[in-house]
Amino acid sequence: MITFDGVTKRYPDGNVAVDHLDLEIPAGQTTVLVGPSGCGKTTSLRMINRMVEPSTGRIRVDGRDVRDQDPAELRRSIGYVIQQAGLFPHRTVADNIATVPYLLGWDRRRARTRAHELMELVGLDADLARRYPHQLSGGQQQRVGVARALAADPPVLLMDEPFSAVDPVVRTSLQDELLRLQQELHKTIVFVTHDIDEAVRLGDTIAVFRPGGRLAQAAAPERLLAEPADDFVEGFIGYDRGVRRLSFFPARELRLRGDAVLAADTPVATARAVAAGGGEPWLLVVDDARRPRGWVSADLLTTADAQTPLGDLPLVGFGHVFTVEDDSLRAALDAAVLSPAGRAVGVTQDGTVVGVVAQSELGEAIWSVGNDDARDAEPVGQDG
Amino acid sequence: MGDQPLVRWDWIASHLVDPIGTRLLEHLQLSITPILLGLLLALPLGVACVRWRALYPPVFTTVNILYAIPSIALFFLLLPYTSFSAWTAIIPLTVYTLAVLVPNVVDGLNQVPDHVRQAAEAMGFGPLRRLVQVELPVALPVVIAGLRVAAVATISMVSVASLVGLGGLGQLILTEGFRRQFPTPIVVGIVLSVALAFLVDGLLVLLQRWWTPWTPRPARAGGRNRRSAAASTAAASSAADRPAAPEGRRRRA
Numbered sequence A: 001m002i003t004f005d006g007v008t009k010r011y012p013d014g015n016v017a018v019d020h021l022d023l024e025i026p027a028g029q030t031t032v033l034v035g036p037s038g039c040g041k042t043t044s045l046r047m048i049n050r051m052v053e054p055s056t057g058r059i060r061v062d063g064r065d066v067r068d069q070d071p072a073e074l075r076r077s078i079g080y081v082i083q084q085a086g087l088f089p090h091r092t093v094a095d096n097i098a099t100v101p102y103l104l105g106w107d108r109r110r111a112r113t114r115a116h117e118l119m120e121l122v123g124l125d126a127d128l129a130r131r132y133p134h135q136l137s138g139g140q141q142q143r144v145g146v147a148r149a150l151a152a153d154p155p156v157l158l159m160d161e162p163f164s165a166v167d168p169v170v171r172t173s174l175q176d177e178l179l180r181l182q183q184e185l186h187k188t189i190v191f192v193t194h195d196i197d198e199a200v201r202l203g204d205t206i207a208v209f210r211p212g213g214r215l216a217q218a219a220a221p222e223r224l225l226a227e228p229a230d231d232f233v234e235g236f237i238g239y240d241r242g243v244r245r246l247s248f249f250p251a252r253e254l255r256l257r258g259d260a261v262l263a264a265d266t267p268v269a270t271a272r273a274v275a276a277g278g279g280e281p282w283l284l285v286v287d288d289a290r291r292p293r294g295w296v297s298a299d300l301l302t303t304a305d306a307q308t309p310l311g312d313l314p315l316v317g318f319g320h321v322f323t324v325e326d327d328s329l330r331a332a333l334d335a336a337v338l339s340p341a342g343r344a345v346g347v348t349q350d351g352t353v354v355g356v357v358a359q360s361e362l363g364e365a366i367w368s369v370g371n372d373d374a375r376d377a378e379p380v381g382q383d384g
Numbered sequence B: 001m002g003d004q005p006l007v008r009w010d011w012i013a014s015h016l017v018d019p020i021g022t023r024l025l026e027h028l029q030l031s032i033t034p035i036l037l038g039l040l041l042a043l044p045l046g047v048a049c050v051r052w053r054a055l056y057p058p059v060f061t062t063v064n065i066l067y068a069i070p071s072i073a074l075f076f077l078l079l080p081y082t083s084f085s086a087w088t089a090i091i092p093l094t095v096y097t098l099a100v101l102v103p104n105v106v107d108g109l110n111q112v113p114d115h116v117r118q119a120a121e122a123m124g125f126g127p128l129r130r131l132v133q134v135e136l137p138v139a140l141p142v143v144i145a146g147l148r149v150a151a152v153a154t155i156s157m158v159s160v161a162s163l164v165g166l167g168g169l170g171q172l173i174l175t176e177g178f179r180r181q182f183p184t185p186i187v188v189g190i191v192l193s194v195a196l197a198f199l200v201d202g203l204l205v206l207l208q209r210w211w212t213p214w215t216p217r218p219a220r221a222g223g224r225n226r227r228s229a230a231a232s233t234a235a236a237s238s239a240a241d242r243p244a245a246p247e248g249r250r251r252r253a
């Protein structure tokens, strides 16, 4: 656990970067410091490993005041990742990763072996070991940066906007990777970003900073979205916090309709009866393997020839689907909104159809969670 | 010089060891020593100038003023103290090397990206370790670029040292050639000193490739004809190899 006790940082030019910060950062979890530029996030982070000394107040890591420890030694026990990766241009990928092990006096063989383990852990091809940083893509450089920070297996990891400089696709995959790593490693991660979506996605706790270096609110992401402490936090989170909060509610609790799903060889006459019986304006047609093929409307069924199999009719595209087990209400809502039939198709992980859900039915589910507490503080699926 | 042939091969053949070989060795010794001494002094001086910023302006001004004094004047100025020892040439030439190298060491260190320096600090490098293991190695290409300029300038300036009788290929040109109105030693002296400059420069380029395998290389020009490929490689490498060679310090006499 990392504790800030009444920490203030006033730079020599009189600038107060952090103002009376009290914050507890739980061990083994990811805490995200988020806020607009210049509100003291980097300064707060750097006070943890003594790259910046607080003017007043105290910072403890696992109960020990950081000032009681030699700065260089303290830093070797705290991983650090920065925006441009900060890789050493004159060292190969493997030697960059082995930096802290070398500093700790490991022998060369052991450090190299460790570097190779870490390359595998962060998803870097072993062939890259002998390359130099300028021969890597931005995303690969960041992976090396993360591997280097983890090399000596420090319990604490500080990350200062590590994914801000890469393009959105690479950023998403790096975020996924970090979530996966954290599930495996349970480090105490302090992650700085100015991007609230990234914060919601990665954080177990989010600490929102306001200009002037003051903490505005620290809470689990779902709480933050449900109950922003004040207008500043609400404005910073953005206007669609209600919809985004749906990320924290799993879609698996939705009641999906299996009866509105028919095989492609079903004759139109049978389908008509199903549509009339359920009052369904749209039916989903699936193939032999129960994969979705498209929507057929009740209107079309009334005019089509009674013996034609549904598969031979002109079907309306089913748009994108949501995965019942992994996705959130937000993904289900998104699929329904984008569907020409106004209905979302829920599938299993291998893509077979579980059932469909209409916007109106989704609305009820959303309403029922509206004032409820989240059952699950972890973001669900890929859309947090 | 009348109607003698420009090069008399028989003279060259009979004087290959003495004076040609002797003068060449002298020349080499008179240029290598100040280059190495200059490098040895420029590194700590440059590091100090980066560490204590206020130091740089006076140091820079001082070496520039010394650099502005014609070498021949410095040689004569030193003669009463060092007489005809090698030091009379070595001391001024070391000062010139310093004048070229100190700004390069300073520029090289200043060009170390901030995020690299900060990453080193955050990984737990102490200040000295960071300097030796990160900052100086990253500054090395700029330092070597300066070294190339200094080496070529020094090799050509050693010839001037002969005017005050300090030996080297200049001696060959002056006493064997000019005073005796005999062109062959003059040609030999010029060709050898140019060749020496090329050789030393080439060695430094090789050294750079070997010491800094991590610097971005221009892409190989495959498929194109040899001349244009060579030209583009030369252009790219001179741009990459001399990022901060100070203007107007290429040559002096």
Ligand SMILES: Nc1ncnc2c1ncn2[C@@H]1O[C@H](COP(=O)(O)OP(=O)(O)O)[C@@H](O)[C@H]1O
Pocket (backbone or CB within 6 Å): A011, A012, A013, A015, A016, A017, A035, A036, A037, A038, A039, A040, A041, A042, A043, A044
């Ligand atoms: N070394 C410094 N000297 C003076 N002021 C600084 C220094 N570093 C940061 N600041 C100021 O402190 C404030 C907070 O900076 P920082 O912690 O970097 O914010 P953030 O990371 O949230 O963008 C800013 O106003 C910044 O200008």
Ligand SMILES: [Mg+2]
Pocket (backbone or CB within 6 Å): A041, A042, A043
């Ligand atoms: Mg910052």
